[in-house]
Amino acid sequence: MQYNFFSSWYEKYYWRTGFKSRLYDRLTPESYLESMRKVVALLPDNPGQKIWDAGCGTGLLLFFLENAVKQGAVYYGSDLLSAGLSQARMRARDLSISDNRVVCVQSDITTALVFKENSLDVVAAHFSIYTIRENDKRQQALKNMYRVLKSGGLLIVCCPSKSYDAGKIIEESCELLRARRGLLQTAIKRMLFYPFTKGLGLSFIHKQLQSGQSMAYTREELTEELRCAGFEIGHSETIYASGAYLMCGHKVVVSG
Numbered sequence: 001m002q003y004n005f006f007s008s009w010y011e012k013y014y015w016r017t018g019f020k021s022r023l024y025d026r027l028t029p030e031s032y033l034e035s036m037r038k039v040v041a042l043l044p045d046n047p048g049q050k051i052w053d054a055g056c057g058t059g060l061l062l063f064f065l066e067n068a069v070k071q072g073a074v075y076y077g078s079d080l081l082s083a084g085l086s087q088a089r090m091r092a093r094d095l096s097i098s099d100n101r102v103v104c105v106q107s108d109i110t111t112a113l114v115f116k117e118n119s120l121d122v123v124a125a126h127f128s129i130y131t132i133r134e135n136d137k138r139q140q141a142l143k144n145m146y147r148v149l150k151s152g153g154l155l156i157v158c159c160p161s162k163s164y165d166a167g168k169i170i171e172e173s174c175e176l177l178r179a180r181r182g183l184l185q186t187a188i189k190r191m192l193f194y195p196f197t198k199g200l201g202l203s204f205i206h207k208q209l210q211s212g213q214s215m216a217y218t219r220e221e222l223t224e225e226l227r228c229a230g231f232e233i234g235h236s237e238t239i240y241a242s243g244a245y246l247m248c249g250h251k252v253v254v255s256g
């Protein structure tokens, strides 16, 4: 892959610009939102649970956690980029979620622990760790997640697979939209939004995966990374037009 000035600038500022301009939210394909719905459907039935959205971006997951948070859960969002965190805070306000139920912190998931050990019920790492290029740093991020989870706690991780396919993601998104919103909304998204989703977003991610800047997993590789961090593997499924895996890791219950 040839790197000219524009492509390296794009790579460096991709997330920040997408978050600030809100293009990230506006161009998100329905299939990605569907993957968030799947994450939320796996949450335990525990009204007071503490949920860490690790590498939360703009806090899109909050859309799907609204009911859980209004019913007593606490949302902790963390990201490297303040641009995403400001959007997450704004989202919480727009959803009328009270300030003490949403905590957003700027931090690096590969370094120091931001939360106390054994203090959280759930960690959701929705398409975040795959952007960490170095194997040892990804491993450290997973170990940090393990440490902050309570005994019996749940990690839900979503990461692209080697079958990531931008075209299939757009097609699946249109099918989902057709079923959920009808033909008109689908046609609008297909013609006015999804060409940009594919051109500006999904194709860029695909290049990052192919060049090794980001990690495209096999199921075995993801299983191994979670196991090495201490997790017992639970439910797993393919998501995102079969271009990604959702996998659950459990922190083993320590008895006595």
Ligand SMILES: C[S@@+](CC[C@H](N)C(=O)[O-])C[C@H]1O[C@@H](n2cnc3c(N)ncnc32)[C@H](O)[C@@H]1O
Pocket: 015, 054, 055, 056, 057, 058, 059, 060, 061, 078, 079, 080, 081, 084, 107, 108, 109, 110, 125, 126, 127, 128, 129, 131, 132
């Ligand atoms: C593909 S975005 C996903 C954002 C969000 N989870 C979502 O699904 O919309 C990846 C996010 O991971 C964050 N990230 C990458 N490396 C990180 C690190 N070492 N510490 C914290 N956040 C990180 C990026 O800043 C970016 O917001």
